[in-house]
Structures are given as C-alpha cells and as structure tokens.
Amino acid sequence: MAGIYLHIPFCKQACYYCDFHFSVNTSLKAELIKAMVRELELQTNYLAQEPVKTIYLGGGTPSLLSESELDALLNTIYKHYPVLPKAEITLEANPDDLTAEKLKTLALAGINRLSIGIQSFDNTILKFLNRAHTADEATRCIEGAHRAGISNLSIDIMFGLPGQSETGLRSDLDQAIQLDPKHISVYSLTIEERTVFGKWVAQGKLKVNEEPEAARQFEVVMDTLPIHNFLQYEISNYARPGYESQHNASYWQRKKYLGIGPSAHSYNGETRQFNISNNYRYVRALAGGEIPFERELLTRENKINEYLFTSLRTSAGCNLAVLKQDYQYDLATQASQTLSRIIAQNLIVLKDETLQLTRAGKLVADQVALEFFATEKSN
C-alpha cells in the first residue's frame, strides 16, 4: 500500500511562524497545477503500481485550489494510479476558505477528510500569528463541514506561544473538543530562523517561552485530550479510536509514498527524493519534461535512525525485532548501556521487545531517539 502527497505552495498571507515552502504570489497557480499534473504523469512507475491507500493535499494552502484545479489533479491520479475505493483523501484547509459552497465542492470532488489549520480560538493570538481567519470563521467552518457530510475532521492547535496562558490553552482545547472533530493535532511553536518570528527573536523583539512553560502546556494537552477519548497515537497527534491519520501513519510505517509539487519528498524504501523548493524553476523544468529533484540513497544507518526517530514518537513504539530483522541492528546488545541508563531515568520502558516512551520521555522524545542513533561504529 502506498500514498501520494501533493504540495500546493500558495498561501493568502504568511503566518509569522511558518517555515514551509509557499508563496503569497498566486500568479503562477494555473501553470503550477499543470506542471504537477505533468509530474504525476511522469512518475507513474515510482510506486510500482502498488495500490494507493491515501492521498494527501498539503501545503501551503490546498483550500485555495479551484474546483477545476482540484479535479485536474485528482483525475490524473485516478487515471494513472490504482487508488483503492475507500482511500483516505485529505485536504489541508484554512477556515476562511471553507464556505458552504466550497465544502460542497470538496465533498463532490471526493475529499473525505479535512485537516483544518485553526491554531487557536483566541483572536488576539490569531492576529499575533498573522493567521488569515478569525475564531468565528473557525467555528463556522467546522459546523459547515459536518453539514456538508465531511465529518472526518482534524483540527490543528498550537501551544507554547508567547503570551499564551495555560487557561488560554485549556480554553482552545475545550472549544476544539466541543466541535466534535475526529482528530486533533497539537504542535508546540518552534522558532525557525527564516520566519518573521525568527527575525524578531534574533533582533530581541520577541521572547520565546521558557522550556518548563512549554513542557507544562504539553502536559495540559496530554492530560486533557485522553479524557475526551482522543488517544495520543503519536507525540503530536490524538484521534478517536479508528480515526488515526492513515497517511501520516504510513510515513511512520515506512510505506512508499510519492510527493508531487515543489519541495515535496518521495520515498521508495531505498531512496528519498526532494523536489526543488522554487515554484518558477519547478514549472520551467516540468515544461521541458524534467522533474527537478535531488536523490539521496539511504544507507543502513539512515534507515535505522529514521525508524528509531519516527517509531519512538508513536504509541506502538520501536520494535527491536524490526531493527534486528530488517537492518541487522541489535539495539539491546549494541546500545545496552544507553538503554539501561534511559530506562533508569524513566524515559522509556522495554516491554515485549518494544521500546515505548514514558510520559516523561514524551517531553524529550527527540533527545531520547538521538541517544540510540546508529553511527558507522554500530555497523
């Protein structure tokens, strides 16, 4: 089973924290969609005709696509790839785009899951982040999505924001829960250098929250959502049982995926490909029949570390038998001292040959994974 990711690199305005590849100049949109259709046609062999179980339109802001642009992309996929009849088809959307008419169009186009970037229900915070929507628009679009028959909804919420109180975060979570989504993704603000916030921090105009404050807020999230039957199946992702994102899970399960569009990545088990992050050059290359990408051949060490990094973040954990069978890496023997130390620090537990993060471990998940990373010495 495989997945297809489509990157739509346009946004109405730039959120001050965002480091994704996008442009606020949409003049190239029609040509870029044509180029993405061309890339889909050129890449038909990439997934070796494996059935496609998930399609994910991310960005950028895919809800900016017109009906005909969306149809052009999806119809090309249906024509050239074996999409399963019940495939999960997700579109990332911003609340201000989701009018009743738009929601109807999306449902008719076959979108059966929406991932909605709400971030907060506090208008002051939304303004501070330079989001293009208000809290009211967020509430109205979720109600509209239910009415349009798209009830498999995911909401994004942020924490660790400057000026955000614990009470404010609790209120955001409560409002999100009341809207009855099936899935909630909760992300901590990270300051990236190339963003407006990154510049403000460098100039001393913005102070980031202290670590303990962000950790306390993460604990609020971990305490609140499970009470309402949103289970933490990955560090940042909570779902009602049966509504885990199949697309994201396929990344963690090392399934093949094809990424289409500027900055999109593809993975086939042996290599990873990275499309160029430049809209104009992407369009120009595809007009000449070329896909502008770089390819990285994954070493055994890369594969071990990717598996460790992604699996440790999931509730299923890191299966030591997989490391042994697939990569001949016997972690329990080769990293035995590290393992004992981290277990003694109560950051992980080892049960039935599976490593799982404890609650304390979830607060430092990336550091724990780094401790186990294979180096050339472990080969």
Ligand code: SF4
């Ligand atoms: S809408 Fe999404 S992709 Fe666009 S700038 Fe904001 S966070 Fe980034």
